[in-house]
Amino acid sequence: MRTLLIAEIDASGLNEATAKALTAAVKLGSPVDILVAGSGDRAAAEAASRLEGVARVRLADDAALAHRLAEPLAELVISIAADYDAIVAPATAAGKNLLPRIAALLDVMQVSEVTAVLGPDTFERPIYAGNAIETVQSRDGVRVLTVRTAAFPPTAEGSAAAPIEAIGVAPTPPLSTFVGEALTTSARPELAGARIVVSGGRALGSFESFETVIAPLADRLNAAIGASRAAVDAGFAGNDLQVGQTGKVVAPDLYVAVGISGAIQHLAGMKDSKVIVAINKDAEAPIFQVADYGLVEDLFTAVPALVKALDD
Amino acid sequence: MKILVPVKRAVDRNVKVRVNADGTGIDLANVKMAMNPFCEIAVEAALRLKEAGQASEVVVVSIGSEKSAETLRTGLAMGADRGILVKTDAPRVEPLAVAKLLKAVIGTEAPGLVILGKQAIDDDSNQTGQMLAALMGWPQATFASKIDLEADAVTVAREVDGGTETLRLALPAVITTDLRLNEPRYASLPNIMKAKKKPLDETTPEALGVDIAPRLQVLKVAEPPRRAGGVKVASAADLVAKLRETGVL
Ligand SMILES: Cc1cc2nc3c(=O)[nH]c(=O)nc-3n(C[C@H](O)[C@H](O)[C@H](O)COP(=O)(O)OP(=O)(O)OC[C@H]3O[C@@H](n4cnc5c(N)ncnc54)[C@H](O)[C@@H]3O)c2cc1C
Ligand SMILES: Nc1ncnc2c1ncn2[C@@H]1O[C@H](COP(=O)(O)O)[C@@H](O)[C@H]1O
Numbered sequence: 001m002r003t004l005l006i007a008e009i010d011a012s013g014l015n016e017a018t019a020k021a022l023t024a025a026v027k028l029g030s031p032v033d034i035l036v037a038g039s040g041d042r043a044a045a046e047a048a049s050r051l052e053g054v055a056r057v058r059l060a061d062d063a064a065l066a067h068r069l070a071e072p073l074a075e076l077v078i079s080i081a082a083d084y085d086a087i088v089a090p091a092t093a094a095g096k097n098l099l100p101r102i103a104a105l106l107d108v109m110q111v112s113e114v115t116a117v118l119g120p121d122t123f124e125r126p127i128y129a130g131n132a133i134e135t136v137q138s139r140d141g142v143r144v145l146t147v148r149t150a151a152f153p154p155t156a157e158g159s160a161a162a163p164i165e166a167i168g169v170a171p172t173p174p175l176s177t178f179v180g181e182a183l184t185t186s187a188r189p190e191l192a193g194a195r196i197v198v199s200g201g202r203a204l205g206s207f208e209s210f211e212t213v214i215a216p217l218a219d220r221l222n223a224a225i226g227a228s229r230a231a232v233d234a235g236f237a238g239n240d241l242q243v244g245q246t247g248k249v250v251a252p253d254l255y256v257a258v259g260i261s262g263a264i265q266h267l268a269g270m271k272d273s274k275v276i277v278a279i280n281k282d283a284e285a286p287i288f289q290v291a292d293y294g295l296v297e298d299l300f301t302a303v304p305a306l307v308k309a310l311d312d
Numbered sequence: 313m314k315i316l317v318p319v320k321r322a323v324d325r326n327v328k329v330r331v332n333a334d335g336t337g338i339d340l341a342n343v344k345m346a347m348n349p350f351c352e353i354a355v356e357a358a359l360r361l362k363e364a365g366q367a368s369e370v371v372v373v374s375i376g377s378e379k380s381a382e383t384l385r386t387g388l389a390m391g392a393d394r395g396i397l398v399k400t401d402a403p404r405v406e407p408l409a410v411a412k413l414l415k416a417v418i419g420t421e422a423p424g425l426v427i428l429g430k431q432a433i434d435d436d437s438n439q440t441g442q443m444l445a446a447l448m449g450w451p452q453a454t455f456a457s458k459i460d461l462e463a464d465a466v467t468v469a470r471e472v473d474g475g476t477e478t479l480r481l482a483l484p485a486v487i488t489t490d491l492r493l494n495e496p497r498y499a500s501l502p503n504i505m506k507a508k509k510k511p512l513d514e515t516t517p518e519a520l521g522v523d524i525a526p527r528l529q530v531l532k533v534a535e536p537p538r539r540a541g542g543v544k545v546a547s548a549a550d551l552v553a554k555l556r557e558t559g560v561l
Contacts, residue, residue, distance in 0.1 A: 010474060069479070070442065070452055093472040097454045100407070100442035109408045109527035112437050122531070127436055128329045132338060135532040175451035176485075179467060179478040192473070196560075221561075229491065239457070239492060240475050246350075246431060246491060248473075254560040264328055271539065275560045277551065283544075292542040292558075295551055305548035310561075312549070 001085035002055070003032045006077065006098065007048050008090050009068070011183065014047040016193045017090035019154035021147040022051055025088045026155065027117035028143070031055035034162075035080075037073055039066040045164050052158030062169035067178035068094060074101040075172055081106060084142065086120075091146035091249075092192075103144040110144045111136060113249075115151040129245040129268035149192060150251035150272060184238050186225075191241060194224030196254045199243055199270070202230035203259025203280075203299055210236050213303050214258060220307050226250065226270075228260045244269035259299045262287025279303065313424035313483075314369045315358040317392065318414055319351040321376050321383040322434045331535050337403075338434075338533065347383045350429025352390075352496035353489040357459055358427050359391045360494065366461045367425075369393045373417055375410050377401055381512060388507035389499030395512040396421075402517075402524055407435075409517075409524040411443035416520035418448065423484065425466065430455050430488040441488035451481040455490040 005025045008015040018034070025032045032053060036045040037060040045059040058080065064072050077087065077098075087102060089095035091113045103110040116124035121138045123145065191197065198218040200210055210225070218225050227237035229244060243250055245268035255273035260266060262278070262285055270276070271290050278291035279302050288294040295302055323329055324344040332339040347355075361367040372387035373396040374380040384395035398413050405413075418426070428441040445452035453468035457476060460467040467480045471490045499507070517524045545551045555561045 067477075070445075070454075074446065093455065096438050097442065097452075100439035101446040101452065103439070104408060104411060104443035104446035107408070109406050110437070110439050111528065112439060126536070127533075128323065128338060128434055129436065130536055131329050132331050133534050133536050134530055135534070136528040136530055138528055140527050175449075176453070176479050176481040179480050181472070181475065181477040183472075183474040233492065238475065239471050240473060245433065245436070254555070265325075271536075275555070275558055276539075276542070277555070288542070288544075290539050290542075292539075293551055293554055294542060294544045295548065296544060297548075302548055306551060309549040309552040312552075 001030055002083055003028050003030045003086040003088060004077070004084040005032055005034045006087070006089040006095065007034050007036045007044060008092050008094060009036065009038055009041055009044045014044040016154055017092050017149045018048060019051055020149040020152045021088055021090040022053070022155040023152040024114060024117050024147040026053050028086050028120050030086065033058055035060065035077065037065050037076055038068055039063050049161040049164050050157045051155050053155060054162040056162050057164045058167050059164050060167050060169050064169060064171065069176055069178065070098050070101050071175045072172055073098055074105060076169055077102050078105050079170060080167060086143040086145070088145045088147060090149045092149070095146050099144060099146050106142055106144065108140040108142050108144050109138070110146065111138060112146050113148045114145050115148050129264050130271065131264065148249055150249045184240055188218060189222065189224045191224040191226055191248055191250060194252055196221045196223035197226045197250055197252045198223045198256045198258065199226035199228065199260060200231055200237065200258050201228040201260030202234060204231060204236050207236050213300065216307050217256070217303055220310050228266050257287050257291070258303060260287055261285050262290065313367050314371060314421065315361060315367045316418065316421055316423035316426045317351070317354050317358050317370060317372050317387065318410070318426070318428050318440070319355065319372050319374050319383050319387050320348040320429070320432045321345055321374065321380045322348040322432055325349050325433060331533050335532055335534055337530070345379070347386050348429050348432050350431055350489050353491065353493050354427040354429050355387050355390050355392060356494045356496040357489060361461055371396065371421060371423070373398065373414065375400065375405055375413050384512055385507050386499065388510040389504040390497055391503065394510065397512060397514045398517060398520065399514055400517050400524065404526055405524050406526050406528065407437045407439035407443055408527065409522065410440050411447055412522045413517060413520055413524070414444050415447045416522055425461070425483065425485060425487065427487045427489060430490055441486050445486035448486070450485050452486045453479050453481055454488045456487050457490050457492045459487060459493070
């Protein structure tokens with residue numbers, strides 16, 4: 001049988017989450033097809049076709065799929081599902097929205113946020129905010145998985161491009177309509193894929209402090225900016241920057257937590273980072289229990305000093 | 313219009329759980345339990361719609377053991393009108409089975425809107441709402457941060473990876489809540505007393521004709537790898553020196 005990987009596409013084309021989920025999909029042991037669904041996403045399909053180990057790309061190009069709403073997308077996947085015994089998507093907001101809808105239509109129990117593929121039907125996944133790792137075996141005929149992208153390296157481009165085949169989209173009456181979106185644009189690296197992340201917490205105290213304290217450090221390190229939920233709730237940072245159990249899960253080479261206490265829900269989103277640095281004026285803050293390097297100091301003096309020390 | 317709110321009894325948000333000695337699950341003996349935080353947000357959202365005169369009744373439903381009745385009482389004390397307990401002693405009821413049970417409940421309750429949490433903080437599945445929408449053939453808006461209800465449609469702002477997206481759904485529909493949707497109220501003591509007298513019906517998966525046998529077999533539950541304790545550095549300059557040694561800079 002075959003595996004279907006649903007591509008993650010954003011305004012700039014094929015998102016790197018696809019190449020990371022592909023690494024997990026290939027481990028299932030069957031040929032992998034990538035589905036590129038949307039409107040005018042030929043370039044994303046071409047990028048997907050160049051990834052190493054892809055058998056073919058199936059391109060569904062239709063105005064009805066323009067905003068990749070869950071209802072028509074699920075119908076589309078169901079229309080080709082008979083060809084597959086595994087359906088995989090990255091555990092992005094889009095993947096989490098779509099995949100359970102497909103699983104239910106197939107009468108299958110989804111395995112969410114897979115962090116290791118132990119065999120074609122056996123997987124590891126974190127539960128309880130990452131405080132435990134569950135190994136589960138699926139008894140369903142079809143496996144439906146979302147993949148935690150931070151747990152898998154991206155698959156590189158291969159030497160030959162896989163064929164791209166167009167698939168038709170059957171018209172269905174829309175159940176929901178797209179009204180609009182407010183997407184943030186930033187010149188900084190994307191949080192989910194960045195090699196270095198600098199995150200700020202409640203202690204920053206204002207949106208302005210994120211700009212004057214966190215941003216210069218992030219820029220100096222060419223890092224993405226992240227935030228704790230407390231900082232997001234207080235309006236210091238956008239919701240798309242939240243790191244944690246219910247935000248984004250990241251595993252960069254270097255994670256710098258500034259003025260973040262280290263609540264379990266925050267740790268769930270960053271404790272697999274290679275090197276963790278914590279800057280906090282409270283020596284007892286739980287973040288120091290996971291930090292490789294802890295600096296007990298007021299962030300408003302420590303962070304500017306750090307920027308300066310990096311230039312020395 | 314009636315709003316149905318499924319609520320799950322889960323480990324309290326402040327508990328740091330431990331894996332049990334034989335590695336088969338989580339040690340839940342004497343652990344504080346509470347309503348899943350995202351379900352509280354869902355109840356609050358429904359109550360606000362009722363208080364705004366846009367909903368006639370808020371019904372909370374929970375699937376679980378006798379103890380889940382406490383979670384329903386919490387919902388009733390917050391202000392929900394009625395509770396339904398789908399009682400089972402099964403140790404695990406997976407999202408697919410929960411969605412099927414909720415479908416059966418919808419069959420008799422006929423709500424115009426179902427509001428669920430986006431995620432239960434125990435299994436961290438983030439599946440049930442989407443599955444229910446699929447089984448019903450209804451539209452879905454997951455990770456909601458704003459809900460505007462009209463007579464025959466609902467407009468929902470939802471949190472996506474790059475920011476927010478706004479969708480308009482035909483009713484009936486399924487919504488799942490994100491953290492920023494609202495700040496749930498606490499139940500006052502008089503309301504906790506009043507909740508004891510509110511109707512709470514009981515049914516079972518058998519009575520609803522739903523097979524809840526798990527599809528995923530848990531082979532093992534283990535502690536995650538522990539991080540080795542780190543060191544404290546004396547200054548920013550010291551930190552930079554250490555980071556240069558490790559090669560991450
Ligand atoms: C269901 C649920 C889901 C959640 N999901 C998430 C999630 O995904 N991500 C997340 O982050 N949180 C999440 N939370 C919230 C989490 O529990 C914490 O409340 C939150 O992480 C705290 O953020 P914080 O560390 O910025 O704030 P605080 O806990 O208030 O910590 C601030 C820290 O800054 C330090 N500090 C203060 N002033 C200074 C200074 N001048 N210099 C240096 N240090 C200073 C303090 O010592 C303190 O340690 C969730 C909670 C719930 C209930
Ligand atoms: N046993 C249950 N009883 C009632 N509602 C549930 C149950 N399990 C899940 N839900 C609902 O589904 C949401 C998402 O849960 P999950 O898909 O398990 O992460 C929860 O916030 C609840 O609203």
